[in-house]
Structure formats: C-alpha cells, structure tokens
Amino acid sequence: MELVSAHVHRALAYLRLLNDNGVDPSSAHLDFFAREPDPKGAEYRSAMFGTSIAHILSLTEEKVRDADRVAEYLGKVGWVDLSNDRLRLTDLGRVVLFGLGQEGPTEPGLPTVADIVLEPTDPLAWVNLTRVVAAAGGGMLVDGYFKPDLVPWLVESTTVRRVLISSKHPQAKRDLGLMAVALGTVPNADDLEVRATDSPELHDRCVVGADGDVRLLGSSVNGVGRNLTAIMKPDPEVMRFYRSRYEALWKTASVVEPQAPGRPPATAAVEPRKAGPQT
Structure with missing residues (x-):
C-alpha cells in the first residue's frame, strides 16, 4: 500500500535536502517543485483538429475545487512547520521520511541524499x-x-x-x-x-x-x-x-x-x- 503519493514524497525529500544544507524554502518554492520537478517539454496539438483533449475536457467538466497546495497539506498533517513562510521539516516529518526510505524516492528524476548531517538537536x-x-x-x-x-x-x-x-x-x-x-x-x-x-x-x-x-x-x-x-x-x-x-x-x-x-x-x-x- 502506498503511504503517500510520489509528489508528496518528492517534496519531503527535497525539503530535507534543503534544510540539511541550511536553506529554508518558501511554501511557493516547495509547491512549484512538487508540481514541476523538471522543466516541461514542448506541447503540441493536432493541426487537423486544432483542439487539445484537455481543452475538450475543460468544456465538458466543471472544476469543483482547486487542488491542494502541497506545503499547506504537509503543514496540516504536522510534517512541516508553517509558523512562517520559510519551511522546515518537523520531527514528525523526519520520522515519516525515514519510514519512506531516508535515501529519498527511487523514481527516476527524484532527489536522493548522499550526505547526511547529524545535528545535536536532531532526535533522529x-x-x-x-x-x-x-x-x-x-x-x-x-x-x-x-x-x-x-x-x-x-x-x-x-x-x-x-x-x-x-x-x-x-x-x-x-x-x-x-x-x-x-x-x-x-x-x-x-x-x-x-x-x-x-x-x-x-x-x-x-x-x-x-x-x-x-x-x-x-x-x-x-x-x-x-x-x-x-x-x-x-x-x-x-x-x-x-x-x-x-x-x-x-x-x-x-x-x-x-x-x-x-x-x-x-x-x-x-x-x-x-x-x-x-x-
């Protein structure tokens, strides 16, 4: 059973990598990375039909609500400290990431942590x-x-x-x-x-x-x-x-x-x- 989705796991691993190297990113920064880990390639639509499938679906489906922001979700479950807009993993978030595999996700293109900082204040x-x-x-x-x-x-x-x-x-x-x-x-x-x-x-x-x-x-x-x-x-x-x-x-x-x-x-x-x- 998948404990968390790939993009949430990616966000946790990325935040840990930044925190351990002295960087506390903004929530907007983390949300963007979780949504777009790599530059997008070119997109094309058929010259014959002139309308993309996404456009067709947008005409037939009504959006009920916006997608959740990853940073906000991580804050709600207690894995990230949202007390200000410079984000840090909580102790609970570190435990979750360790349980998911502390080296980070194994999917192609996702970040891994080769070096590990052992801080005196880190319970892990x-x-x-x-x-x-x-x-x-x-x-x-x-x-x-x-x-x-x-x-x-x-x-x-x-x-x-x-x-x-x-x-x-x-x-x-x-x-x-x-x-x-x-x-x-x-x-x-x-x-x-x-x-x-x-x-x-x-x-x-x-x-x-x-x-x-x-x-x-x-x-x-x-x-x-x-x-x-x-x-x-x-x-x-x-x-x-x-x-x-x-x-x-x-x-x-x-x-x-x-x-x-x-x-x-x-x-x-x-x-x-x-x-x-x-x-």
Missing part, C-alpha cells in the same frame, strides 16, 4: 547513523576512539563485525581493557572482532561496507548527538584509497581478546598478531 541523529552503519552489512567500522559502551549498540543494531580502533590515544590503555571486558560479557559480542593499531595513519573515521562502499564519518561515533557532524560519500577513487589503506592496517593490527569474568585483564586486553601469512 542516532537513527540515521545506525541506518548507515547497518547498510555496511558485515563490513568494518574504523574509529580510533570507539568506546566499549557502544558495543551493545553495534551488536544489536547492525551486522558490522569488524572494528578497527587506535591504541595510541591517551585513554587507549583504559579503553582497551574495558573493550576486552565488553567483548567477553555483552551478549552476542563473541562474533565481533576488534583490533587495535598504533599506526599514525589511523585518523579519519569511516565505515567500509561488505560490498566495498565507503562512508566517511565527520567525528567519532562517541560524538554523535553531542557535536555537529556529517556522514559523507566520497568519490570512487577516494573510496578505493581508504578501503585499501584501512584493510592493510587491519591485517597488521593487534586483536583485542575478550575478557572472561574473573580473568586478569592485564594479559588479555591486547594480543599481538603472530607473523606470517594473513587471511
């Missing part, structure tokens, strides 16, 4: 981040400062099963010990592999999908909901660079071994990988 910031990470399938999260208390979120909400972190930052020793405990105690974390590298090449955060797709994270996952950041899709050549570089770091990184309750953490936090062929 974590939802949007989760959607991006979950889309990576069995890929890899690269985040030098990824915290142990986020292990339950990663295991329960995504299928990512590789995490590459840093062992060089000031809190690394403490975090690695706690990470080992989290891996040994969080349900279903036993199939999550975390490795730590001391390489200075580990800097930018990203998600490497199982299909090789890469999304760059503007901040550590720990900062989502607290700092303004964004998720960005780089061009294919940049994707290739990040993918190959971080896969190389993964192969030489140390495995963070799960810490079973009662086992001394000093010998279990990090176990260097043995030399030899890597799989």
